[in-house]
Every structure is written in structure tokens, then in C-alpha cells.
Amino acid sequence: MEYSYTISGGDFTHAGEASSHLKRILKSLNLDPVLIRRTVVALYEAEVNVVAHAWNGKVMVDISPDEIVIVVKDAGPGIEDIERAMQKGYSTASPTVREMGFGAGMGLFNMKSNSDSLEIKSDPGVGTEVRIVNKIS
Amino acid sequence: MTLRNLIAELDLRVFAEGRDLDRKIAGGYASDLLSDVMGHAQQDTLWITLQNHLNVVAVASLKDLAGIILVHGQDPAPEVLQKAVEEGIALLGTPDPTFETCARISLILSRDEEDSR
Numbered sequence: 001m002e003y004s005y006t007i008s009g010g011d012f013t014h015a016g017e018a019s020s021h022l023k024r025i026l027k028s029l030n031l032d033p034v035l036i037r038r039t040v041v042a043l044y045e046a047e048v049n050v051v052a053h054a055w056n057g058k059v060m061v062d063i064s065p066d067e068i069v070i071v072v073k074d075a076g077p078g079i080e081d082i083e084r085a086m087q088k089g090y091s092t093a094s095p096t097v098r099e100m101g102f103g104a105g106m107g108l109f110n111m112k113s114n115s116d117s118l119e120i121k122s123d124p125g126v127g128t129e130v131r132i133v134n135k136i137s
Numbered sequence: 138m139t140l141r142n143l144i145a146e147l148d149l150r151v152f153a154e155g156r157d158l159d160r161k162i163a164g165g166y167a168s169d170l171l172s173d174v175m176g177h178a179q180q181d182t183l184w185i186t187l188q189n190h191l192n193v194v195a196v197a198s199l200k201d202l203a204g205i206i207l208v209h210g211q212d213p214a215p216e217v218l219q220k221a222v223e224e225g226i227a228l229l230g231t232p233d234p235t236f237e238t239c240a241r242i243s244l245i246l247s248r249d250e251e252d253s254r
């Protein structure tokens with residue numbers, strides 16, 4: 001099954017809608033609640049990163065019998081140094097975004113710890129693509 | 138300890154009841170950083186925060202939290218309340234700041250645990 005969603009940069013009002021929708025789908029498939037939570041946490045952080053750091057993006061979800069594959073692709077400034085960005089606490093979020101409780105620099109770390117596989121590709125000045133895979137056991 | 142009993146003991150304001158007032162509370166988590174809650178809060182815990190915007194409801198719902206307690210006597214923003222009702226998330230309030238709120242909840246939960254031994 002495939003689903004896709006669009007994300008607008010700066011639009012915090014709608015941030016998390018793809019995650020909420022995916023959660024309902026995964027629940028209706030009766031998947032393990034821990035797997036569901038891990039998957040939606042990883043997607044939520046990816047969504048918020050597009051809203052907070054990029055211009056616009058797209059989420060593509062593919063659910064097969066043995067895995068959930070999520071690709072979040074955005075047009076945006078990209079990430080110069082991915083390894084550095086992955087470190088807990090590193091954030092370039094604006095003060096306004098931080099005031100809302102985002103920008104703790106823990107999003108990529110959460111994505112990593114809530115996915116079986118996380119791949120990040122980024123082209124500075126062009127955009128970022130994040131691929132999250134969680135196995136269905 | 139159920140949500141209903143805790144609300145009564147702490148005299149919390151109830152903005153939205155959530156899906157089930159009789160659900161059990163596993164503990165609490167206090168933070169104003171959303172990714173911290175995403176990373177560390179356990180399911181069925183109550184989230185104590187001063188953040189009062191839409192994403193708080195999304196986080197509580199995605200993490201299967203027992204509910205949200207808004208501190209400092211804040212009224213929820215109208216869109217926050219509406220979303221909490223839609224998502225079936227308990228949205229509560231207290232006039233106290235975070236530290237006092239946590240201390241009181243912690244005391245009640247540990248007494249409750251002792252009583253049930």
C-alpha cells in the first residue's frame with residue numbers, strides 16, 4: 001500500500017499530519033503498538049525537520065507485508081555535514097522555532113533510534129532525502 | 138491510579154476529557170522540548186508542560202500518552218482544545234508551575250503504589 005503527503009516549510013499548524021494519518025493506518029492493520037510508535041516518531045521528526053528547516057517536501061510511504069518504507073524528500077538548504085547534524089544537541093533552528101519547543105537537536109537522533117534503517121542523502125542548496133525502514137516481524 | 142482519580146486528588150481543570158477517564162496512569166514526564174518527549178516519554182504517562190500549541194496534542198497522540206497538563210493556569214489556545222477533543226487526548230490544567238505539579242503527582246503515584254502492595 002502506498003500513501004503520499006505534502007509538507008510546506010514553516011507550516012507548523014499542519015506539522016505531524018502525515019504521522020497521525022499513518023498511525024491510523026498502521027493501527028487498522030493491527031501491527032505491534034511498539035512498531036507503530038517507533039515508526040510514527042521517526043516520521044514525525046522527519047516531517048518537523050522539513051517544516052523547520054526546508055521549503056517544501058513530500059512524504060512517500062510504502063507498506064508491504066514485511067516492512068514499512070518511508071521516504072521524506074524536500075527542497076531546501078540541505079545539510080552540509082550530516083554527521084554533525086546527527087549529533088544530539090546540534091541545531092540551527094531559529095529562536096521562534098525553539099520557543100515552540102522544537103530545535104533541541106534531538107530529531108535526527110530520535111529518527112535513528114526509532115528506525116531499523118535510516119539513510120540520509122543531502123545536496124546542499126538543493127534538498128534532503130531521508131529514508132526510514134522499519135521491519136514488520 | 139486512574140486519570141479520573143488523579144484529576145480529583147489534584148483538583149485539576151479538565152479542558153478535554155480524552156477517550157477514557159478510567160485509563161491507568163503509568164507515571165509522568167515533564168518537558169517543554171518536543172523531541173525530548175518524543176524520545177523519552179513512555180506510553181500512558183502524563184505530560185506536564187507549558188507549551189500551548191497544536192503540536193503538543195500531536196506528540197501526545199503519537200506517543201500514546203495518558204494526557205497533557207498545562208501548567209501556570211493557562212487556558213488552552215482554542216485550536217489546541219479543538220484538536221485535543223478530535224484526537225481524544227485528555228487536556229488538563231493547573232495553576233501551579235511545573236515543579237510543584239510534578240512533586241504532587243509523584244507523591245500521589247507513589248502512595249498509590251504503596252497502597253496497592
Ligand SMILES: Nc1ncnc2c1ncn2[C@@H]1O[C@H](COP(=O)(O)OP(=O)(O)O)[C@@H](O)[C@H]1O
Pocket residue numbers: 045049050052053054074076077078079085086090091092093102103104105106107108109128172
Ligand atoms: N530536512 C532538513 N533540511 C535542512 N536541514 C536539516 C534538515 N533536517 C535536519 N537538518 C539540520 O540538522 C540539524 C539537526 O536536526 P535535528 O536533529 O532534527 O534537530 P533540530 O530539528 O531540533 O534542529 C538541524 O538543526 C538542521 O541544521
Ligand SMILES: [Mg+2]
Pocket residue numbers: 045048049052103105106107108
Ligand atoms: Mg528536528
